[in-house]
Amino acid sequence: MRLGIIGLPNSGKTTVFNALTGSDLPTEPVSSGQLEVHTAVVAVPDERVDRLAEIYHPKKTTYTTITYTDIGGLDKGIGEGGLTGPMRNELQQLDGFLHIVRAFTDESVPHPQETVDPIRDLHTIDAEFLLLDQITIENRLARLGEEKQKGKIDNKQAHADETALLERLHTQLEAEQPLRDLDLTDDEHKMLRGYGLMSLKPVMVIFNMGDEGSDPAEGLDYDHKRTVVLSLRGKLEAEIAQLDDPDDVAMFLGEYNIDEPSRNRVIRLSYELLNIHSFLTYGEDEVRAWSLRKGATSVEAAGTIHSDLARGFIRAEVVPYAEFIVSNGNLADVKSRGKMRLEGKEYIVQDGDMLVIRFAV
Ligand SMILES: Nc1nc2c(ncn2[C@@H]2O[C@H](COP(=O)(O)OP(=O)(O)OP(=O)(O)O)[C@@H](O)[C@H]2O)c(=O)[nH]1
Ligand SMILES: [Mg+2]
Incomplete structure (x- = not known):
């Protein structure tokens, strides 16, 4: 942009x-x-x-x-x-x-x-x-x-x-x-x-x-x-x-x-102003914020990362950043509180969503 x-x-x-x-x-x-x-x-x-x-x-x-x-x-x-x-x-x-x-x-x-x-x-x-x-x-x-x-x-x-x-x-x-x-x-x-x-x-x-x-x-x-x-x-x-x-x-x-x-x-x-927001990816290799048009879906988010992820998209694992912080950065705790969700292709990505894309090509 x-x-x-x-x-x-x-x-x-x-x-x-x-x-x-x-x-x-x-x-x-x-x-x-x-x-x-x-x-x-x-x-x-x-x-x-x-x-x-x-x-x-x-x-x-x-x-x-x-x-x-x-x-x-x-x-x-x-x-x-x-x-x-x-x-x-x-x-x-x-x-x-x-x-x-x-x-x-x-x-x-x-x-x-x-x-x-x-x-x-x-x-x-x-x-x-x-x-x-x-x-x-x-x-x-x-x-x-x-x-x-x-x-x-x-x-x-x-x-x-x-x-x-x-x-x-x-x-x-x-x-x-x-x-x-x-x-x-x-x-x-x-x-x-x-x-x-x-x-x-x-x-x-x-x-x-x-x-x-x-x-x-x-x-x-x-x-x-x-x-x-x-x-x-x-x-x-x-x-x-x-x-x-x-x-x-x-x-x-x-x-x-x-x-x-x-x-x-x-x-x-x-x-x-540009009507975009960010989702996040995380791990020991890279922590990264990505721009995404507001209203875009999980499969579009996957496509921003790599076209393979969009093509072979299965599910998006979603952790809202705020929930991650409530759990002090402990994913197991996020999960046990039921705040880690699996979403399909139509899911509208929210600002601050931490995403892991499950895919197969
Ligand atoms: N006093 C004052 N001078 C400023 C301020 N902002 C810019 N200037 C001065 O105004 C002059 C023009 O600033 P530039 O940033 O070059 O303006 P510009 O719009 O890029 O100008 P062009 O590219 O030539 O059209 C410079 O001498 C600046 O130092 C300000 O906030 N206060
Ligand atoms: Mg100038």
Whole structure:
């Protein structure tokens, strides 16, 4: 799963990218304005994995990951439906966005619109995405109309379904509302997958605050589905991410009166935004967390581990992590309390399920 870090020039995208990934990319007060892409893979912190590793002392411990891509140079052509070519291509491939909005004031960092106005900037990019989606949908509807006129339709039902769906989306866009607010079925999402619709993707809005000033997230009127809003102090967070010594981190946090670095919170929320959760596998070889789409079954979970496990799936042995901890990590005790279950193919995997897949190939 890959989230793209987007926003206007100088909003602090690279700064936040550094904070999240512990990278040390240069950040500059002068924006190059070019399409620049940097990617890093981040382990998702998970206390359950830590605890299991303490119990099993495995040879290997593996966390799930999220990929973050810092994408600079978005401003070209904004407001003119002008996002084209490689930039648009780049954005369409993402699973969601981290939209960085500048809320810090700093005379030495120019703002493309001169003034600092987070709400205006938030809506600038939102409006751009709505416009792009509208163009995409109108083009497709025009194509479908032509096909109909020429009587060149292979599958009448599919043609009618797609037209109806696109018209529904079009109405939403005309009302200036993002597509992610619509309740779409899995099939409808599938139908739309190839279009790379921007406002359909989940979004985390991050207000990048300075050390002073009010928090734009407070009292913000921004009620959308699959949307998270938060504020952090990007520059500070990036500095914390560069510290290796936990004592230094603690001192730093104390000095600035912060409970915990935002990094972990942002990564956890990214995970939730993507509508995935984790199941766990365990043993002396490896303790590992795996990402799985919420609502996926045990056989799909098996398939994430290895296609053989899905093909030869017999049963899943399920121990909920919480029960494992109640039993102090003693599986025999979990069993005797009747909390170890055998489940079939249709079982919907829950977050924190510890799985052993029984299979034969
Ligand atoms: N005062 C202050 N400055 C910040 C903060 N976050 C970023 N900056 C500064 O703003 C400038 C731009 O930050 P970047 O992280 O490079 O911004 P960007 O969005 O990646 O910019 P482009 O990629 O050029 O569009 C740099 O000089 C940063 O040091 C912040 O929270 N407070
Ligand atoms: Mg940058």
